[in-house]
Amino acid sequence: MQTMIAIQDDYIAKVLTCSTGHIRRVRRGARNAAFVKLAKMGYTTEQCRQIVSDADDMAVLERNAATD
Numbered sequence: 001m002q003t004m005i006a007i008q009d010d011y012i013a014k015v016l017t018c019s020t021g022h023i024r025r026v027r028r029g030a031r032n033a034a035f036v037k038l039a040k041m042g043y044t045t046e047q048c049r050q051i052v053s054d055a056d057d058m059a060v061l062e063r064n065a066a067t068d
Contacts, residue, residue, distance in 0.1 A: 007037050008055035015059040016066075027056070 002010075014030040015023070031052050038048045 001041070002037060004038065004041070004043075004051060007034050008051065008058070010034070011052060011055040012059045012062065015056070016062060031056075 011030045011034045014033075015027055018026040020026075034052050034055070035045075035048045038051060039045075043051065
């Protein structure tokens, strides 16, 4: 079983590796996968939203840092 941090890292890695121009589709798929894993761990829907939102914020920061 993965930890919450590992799930967030998977989400970030998936979003950052998108180079096809389908970022919305990739983010949606990564988000759904993270929700399933987090729900199996017992997190509520609201907690899942917050965890994935935090991971998405980190992905944006990493993407911006890489382009500077």
